Amino acid sequence: MSVRKILVPLAGRTEDDEVLATALSVARGFGAQLVGLFARPDPTEALPYLGDGVSGQVIEDLMQAAREGADQASRRVKTALERIATEAGVAVAQKGGEPVLPSVRFLDVTGRRDDVVAAHSRLSDLIVFGEGTTGVAGGTALEAAMMSAGRPVLIAPKKAWDPVGGSVCIGWDESAEAARAVTAAIPFLEKAKKVTILCIGGKELDPAPGSTLADYLELHGVVADLHLVDAAGRAAGEVLLEQAEKAKTDLLVMGGYSHSRLLEFIIGGATQHVRSHATIPVLMAH
Missing domain, CATH: 3.40.50.620 (HUPs)
Incomplete structure (x- = not known):
């Protein structure tokens, strides 16, 4: 049994730093790759809820605002991931490059968060979640990873943990x-x-x-x-x-x-x- 791929769903919030630090300590301990996953909302999925009376220009403005918000969140995730890797002296994996372990990699995938997390969890050895903002660690995405994808999850609360499992x-x-x-x-x-x-x-x-x-x-x-x-x-x-x-x-x-x-x-x-x-x-x- 080995741990080689650790998936960390991220949203571009300040809490990401702590869960990333915990996940990276686990990745370094096992010589694994940490994959930071940003699930980008698809703005077109909101169109059926806007109603028939909304003008085309308003729809376009709303979709553009959603795209810009997602772009900003994605950049925050990527920046946090690269910063913590640099501070720890861990390689940042490049698409198509030679596999290096331990390392970090960034993924930006469009779709419903629970569906994206479940799909990418299936070929991950461990999925790490922070506390989130709902008061219940991981929210529905944790259930998607654990129950829909059938993978083990790690809840990393309160602070950056190092080590995990002593x-x-x-x-x-x-x-x-x-x-x-x-x-x-x-x-x-x-x-x-x-x-x-x-x-x-x-x-x-x-x-x-x-x-x-x-x-x-x-x-x-x-x-x-x-x-x-x-x-x-x-x-x-x-x-x-x-x-x-x-x-x-x-x-x-x-x-x-x-x-x-x-x-x-x-x-x-x-x-x-x-x-x-x-x-x-x-x-x-x-």
Whole structure:
């Protein structure tokens, strides 16, 4: 297992610098290429919503303003990407040039953001998202990458993280989603100095599932400690974050959306809680 391509969807905001710094630290650690992706809105998609009474000149003015706004955002993304690469001494890959690792590359693609992110996620090893502006890390683009494209995602909150994965906690509940997250995280786990398996439940929590995971990880050369945590009636996501933060972890590994997105949205769930409250990097898979 290896990490060779890390996709980072960017929007040209000031928050891009922090998520880029975190993603670049991961790319350098694995000798990977960081691809900064700017999804350029197609102004023609807004035409059906303008109504029949809007004049041709108004439509042209609106489309031109949209194009200019996208051009400015794209330039900000490209500039930020090149600046952080220069500061880190990492090569900027050129189209058609010889592949160099680690490196950074810039992509400007026109289309709906979720569709563009999903399409380019399919052939990426990891997709990195910052907090964004909605209060839920990654927004719908994260769901597109994780659920539509089936790829692992890394939430990089609050600040620039370096390193990512020196100390790793795994939230283990035996679900298929958690198992996919663990296998996706193997490159991190193999390099980690400390790995902790967290099983959240009641007072009579069975240690067997956690021990089975520890045995699996040992085959990959990873020695993990097992902690059984009584949630005492509290939500699993809340307890999981609390335990990971208490352990001074710099990567939490967990399954995402073991329940449907609609159910999580209505009644809450571990995934939604972690996406909204994480203060440490989180690797999720569905």
